[in-house]
Amino acid sequence: MDxxxxxxxxxxxxxxxxxTSDFEKQSRGVGSMEAVxxxxxxxxxxxxxxxxxxxxxxxxxxxxxxxxxxxxxxxVGNYHVCVVDPGVGTPRKAIIIKTKRGDHFIxxxxxxxxxxxxxxxxxxxxxxxxxxxxxxxxxxxxHGRDVFTPAAAHLASGVAIESxxxxxxxxxxxxxxxxxxKVLMKxxxxxxxxIEAQVIHxxxxxxxxxxxxxxxxxxxxxxxxEKCNVIFKGVKSQTVPMMFAxxxxxxPQGNPLIMKDDYGRLEIAVNCGSFAEKYGVKMKDKITITKx
Amino acid sequence: MDxxxxxxxxxxxxxxxxxTSDFEKQSRGVGSMEAVxxxxxxxxxxxxxxxxxxxxxxxxxxxxxxxxxxxxxxxVGNYHVCVVDPGVGTPRKAIIIKTKRGDHFIxxxxxxxxxxxxxxxxxxxxxxxxxxxxxxxxxxxxHGRDVFTPAAAHLASGVAIESxxxxxxxxxxxxxxxxxxKVLMKxxxxxxxxIEAQVIHxxxxxxxxxxxxxxxxxxxxxxxxEKCNVIFKGVKSQTVPMMFAxxxxxxPQGNPLIMKDDYGRLEIAVNCGSFAEKYGVKMKDKITITKx
Amino acid sequence: MDxxxxxxxxxxxxxxxxxTSDFEKQSRGVGSMEAVxxxxxxxxxxxxxxxxxxxxxxxxxxxxxxxxxxxxxxxVGNYHVCVVDPGVGTPRKAIIIKTKRGDHFIxxxxxxxxxxxxxxxxxxxxxxxxxxxxxxxxxxxxHGRDVFTPAAAHLASGVAIESxxxxxxxxxxxxxxxxxxKVLMKxxxxxxxxIEAQVIHxxxxxxxxxxxxxxxxxxxxxxxxEKCNVIFKGVKSQTVPMMFAxxxxxxPQGNPLIMKDDYGRLEIAVNCGSFAEKYGVKMKDKITITKx
Numbered sequence: 040m041d042x043x044x045x046x047x048x049x050x051x052x053x054x055x056x057x058x059t060s061d062f063e064k065q066s067r068g069v070g071s072m073e074a075v076x077x078x079x080x081x082x083x084x085x086x087x088x089x090x091x092x093x094x095x096x097x098x099x100x101x102x103x104x105x106x107x108x109x110x111x112x113x114x115v116g117n118y119h120v121c122v123v124d125p126g127v128g129t130p131r132k133a134i135i136i137k138t139k140r141g142d143h144f145i146x147x148x149x150x151x152x153x154x155x156x157x158x159x160x161x162x163x164x165x166x167x168x169x170x171x172x173x174x175x176x177x178x179x180x181x182h183g184r185d186v187f188t189p190a191a192a193h194l195a196s197g198v199a200i201e202s203x204x205x206x207x208x209x210x211x212x213x214x215x216x217x218x219x220x221k222v223l224m225k226x227x228x229x230x231x232x233x234i235e236a237q238v239i240h241x242x243x244x245x246x247x248x249x250x251x252x253x254x255x256x257x258x259x260x261x262x263x264x265e266k267c268n269v270i271f272k273g274v275k276s277q278t279v280p281m282m283f284a285x286x287x288x289x290x291p292q293g294n295p296l297i298m299k300d301d302y303g304r305l306e307i308a309v310n311c312g313s314f315a316e317k318y319g320v321k322m323k324d325k326i327t328i329t330k331x
Numbered sequence: 332m333d334x335x336x337x338x339x340x341x342x343x344x345x346x347x348x349x350x351t352s353d354f355e356k357q358s359r360g361v362g363s364m365e366a367v368x369x370x371x372x373x374x375x376x377x378x379x380x381x382x383x384x385x386x387x388x389x390x391x392x393x394x395x396x397x398x399x400x401x402x403x404x405x406x407v408g409n410y411h412v413c414v415v416d417p418g419v420g421t422p423r424k425a426i427i428i429k430t431k432r433g434d435h436f437i438x439x440x441x442x443x444x445x446x447x448x449x450x451x452x453x454x455x456x457x458x459x460x461x462x463x464x465x466x467x468x469x470x471x472x473x474h475g476r477d478v479f480t481p482a483a484a485h486l487a488s489g490v491a492i493e494s495x496x497x498x499x500x501x502x503x504x505x506x507x508x509x510x511x512x513k514v515l516m517k518x519x520x521x522x523x524x525x526i527e528a529q530v531i532h533x534x535x536x537x538x539x540x541x542x543x544x545x546x547x548x549x550x551x552x553x554x555x556x557e558k559c560n561v562i563f564k565g566v567k568s569q570t571v572p573m574m575f576a577x578x579x580x581x582x583p584q585g586n587p588l589i590m591k592d593d594y595g596r597l598e599i600a601v602n603c604g605s606f607a608e609k610y611g612v613k614m615k616d617k618i619t620i621t622k623x
Numbered sequence: 624m625d626x627x628x629x630x631x632x633x634x635x636x637x638x639x640x641x642x643t644s645d646f647e648k649q650s651r652g653v654g655s656m657e658a659v660x661x662x663x664x665x666x667x668x669x670x671x672x673x674x675x676x677x678x679x680x681x682x683x684x685x686x687x688x689x690x691x692x693x694x695x696x697x698x699v700g701n702y703h704v705c706v707v708d709p710g711v712g713t714p715r716k717a718i719i720i721k722t723k724r725g726d727h728f729i730x731x732x733x734x735x736x737x738x739x740x741x742x743x744x745x746x747x748x749x750x751x752x753x754x755x756x757x758x759x760x761x762x763x764x765x766h767g768r769d770v771f772t773p774a775a776a777h778l779a780s781g782v783a784i785e786s787x788x789x790x791x792x793x794x795x796x797x798x799x800x801x802x803x804x805k806v807l808m809k810x811x812x813x814x815x816x817x818i819e820a821q822v823i824h825x826x827x828x829x830x831x832x833x834x835x836x837x838x839x840x841x842x843x844x845x846x847x848x849e850k851c852n853v854i855f856k857g858v859k860s861q862t863v864p865m866m867f868a869x870x871x872x873x874x875p876q877g878n879p880l881i882m883k884d885d886y887g888r889l890e891i892a893v894n895c896g897s898f899a900e901k902y903g904v905k906m907k908d909k910i911t912i913t914k915x
Binding site: 354355356357358359361362363365366367369370373383386387417418419420421470471472473476 | 637641649668670671672674687690694696826828869870873885886895
């Protein structure tokens with residue numbers, strides 16, 4: 040009995056449905072999805088992971104979903120809905136991705152779910168075609184409410200992933216909006232290595248998220264407290280030298296730094312300031328990192 | 332026993348209290364109302380339907396509440412609080428509207444609750460006067476926290492609507508900020524009919540919500556894929572021809588379209604763009620629709 | 624049995640964890656903290672009290688937390704997390720303040736928690752040092768997720784405050800960003816008294832919150848409906864005469880007024896308008912109030 044309880048305990052009771060969208064924050068679209076989730080699965084907890092993503096911002100949305108690996112430890116019992124869906128109303132597929140950790144991602148097949156799902160290991164992908172698990176009539180322009188959130192809530196209620204529709208091969212999915220940056224090994228012992236990367240997030244504070252995986256960065260020949268050059272190729276081409284630090288406070292106020300972020304990638308920031316504003320950087324700008 | 336359980340099942344367990352306001356999104360006013368709801372009715376679920384409605388925006392607030400008909404199926408057990416309340420502190424009444432579907436609307440008697448309540452059928456209106464169900468002392472400027480939300484939470488806890496105060500005749504309510512647009516039948520077989528309408532919502536994406544009921548629009552002599560002229564009479568007078576479509580993807584990117592929205596009315600949009608910005612349209616602008 | 628139930632009833636079931644931050648509203652940081660709270664304490668309810676506080680806005684954050692005294696009646700079972708934390712990554716302490724009413728405040732030792740905690744009476748302060756109650760590995764830049772919210776959730780789950788770390792003397796805490804304004808008694812019978820105060824909040828509507836405690840204001844020789852002069856010393860020096868009113872509607876539209884706010888302090892506003900915009904007032908501007 041105790042053994043059984045161990046297995047079915049707490050973990051099974053906690054059903055988290057997260058919602059992420061390019062809808063306006065705290066707007067009726069967001070509230071509608073929350074209501075649908077509770078109507079179908081009253082014992083789930085709905086968490087608004089992020090809304091107000093720039094319109095049709097697949098890059099930004101994909102990056103925000105990456106948060107899940109580090110901030111959610113649940114895995115099993117976690118259902119993540121993402122509605123950044125410029126293709127709604129076209130024949131783009133609605134999909135569920137089951138990951139090896141147990142998390143499920145639900146949303147459009149436009150690449151937005153891939154980076155976050157890859158971080159947890161993609162196990163299986165299913166297309167949502169079963170009308171039974173959609174809210175009827177299905178709005179041609181609001182699949183977040185009528186297709187994706189219902190799927191998440193039905194999964195949370197115990198419906199098997201196979202019930203939603205046919206399996207899709209991973210290779211047939213729409214590719215993600217960005218791949219991980221690669222460290223290009225150059226020079227003797229890699230001492231002249233460079234990284235070609237891209238801005239995939241700009242925070243409220245004006246800090247940049249870049250598509251470099253923290254563990255990949257460890258291969259780059261740069262030690263903590265050393266400086267690197269970050270070359271920006273946006274509107275304005277410029278080279279900004281900055282320290283590789285653990286946190287903001289290690290550089291004087293107003294100075295730039297590069298550090299590991301909270302979610303497994305690298306972040307470029309200014310201590311107590313906005314990097315994006317100070318240096319005129321925009322989303323998707325390309326950057327190159329070299330040793331000083 | 333089973334019979335009893337059937338009756339008291341799921342549906343009764345799900346008590347949804349929705350909050351809509353012109354307070355800043357995720358601000359202390361919003362958080363305060365959520366706390367009050369849980370303190371009075373701990374087993375309710377609070378959903379933030381929409382906040383950040385333009386200050387004193389009765390038209391916009393009324394339109395947002397209309398969402399409830401389509402996005403919430405509950406009816407019984409659903410309590411919708413709306414705090415767009417420029418008259419707080421004046422003798423305007425605080426009211427509860429019970430609808431035929433079972434939803435209750437709670438807020439000021441300034442017309443903001445009427446359009447949404449009408450969609451569900453107004454059954455009964457009660458003025459909130461019983462101090463027992465208010466949070467004491469009642470702030471003269473924050474009835475959302477001290478009058479409306481407590482009323483919703485007490486209703487959710489099982490207090491009868493009659494306990495809150497005297498009944499009010501529907502005809503004595505403050506009229507709504509807009510009425511439904513009418514199709515004016517003209518010409519032989521109605522072939523020259525026009526619609527005089529008004530912008531009652533502008534979304535984050537710049538799409539316009541108009542006060543035309545979708546089923547009324549079906550009387551207008553326009554078939555899917557056909558074009559109509561939409562004449563705007565705001566700051567800039569202009570005629571915009573556009574296709575009547577089911578969804579965005581049916582017109583080329585950047586092109587305008589008119590379609591049924593997710594909530595029972597008509598929407599005017601640009602595929603992958605902002606109609607409001609492109610054509611300089613503002614809230615409450617008058618429009619006329621004619622056949623091309 | 625009944626006696627036992629009385630003691631363990633409702634009150635114990637209601638565990639509220641509130642979150643306040645300078646993170647972007649409905650952003651991944653906010654969603655991450657909510658997830659952590661539920662993972663540790665599934666039967667708590669998470670309330671977003673306020674987010675989007677101006678970056679590093681300790682004054683604004685402190686003022687917003689003051690809401691708790693008036694809007695939350697719980698005390699016991701209420702855990703308030705505040706993440707306005709420019710010092711994250713420096714040796715600033717993480718603390719829990721237990722108040723006499725029973726509320727706990729959890730956040731950085733930078734003064735932001737003090738004004739709200741003082742209103743409820745500070746009983747005890749503990750530094751959070753026990754790694755066992757932190758989320759591992761602790762991010763050097765996101766203590767909201769890995770230190771503060773876990774502490775709140777563990778407290779809500781029944782962990783004793785003493786378990787988190789050593790007690791700190793109240794006098795050793797970093798001082799608050801503002802003190803209460805004092806009424807300076809002058810003239811015969813205090814008839815020429817003045818108040819030297821400061822703007823500590825500006826609402827979405829452009830109303831000013833000032834650091835005057837409502838009950839202190841009662842000492843000022845001004846009756847309801849009488850006028851006072853409010854002298855602003857910001858960018859633009861100016862004297863604005865205004866009525867002391869109970870609520871907006873007591874002055875004509877567009878006119879200024881001073882009144883008690885919903886949370887225990889004074890508010891300066893314009894009926895149906897924005898005071899801050901009309902008079903060019905900014906956060907932290909100094910003001911002097913005199914009788915006309």
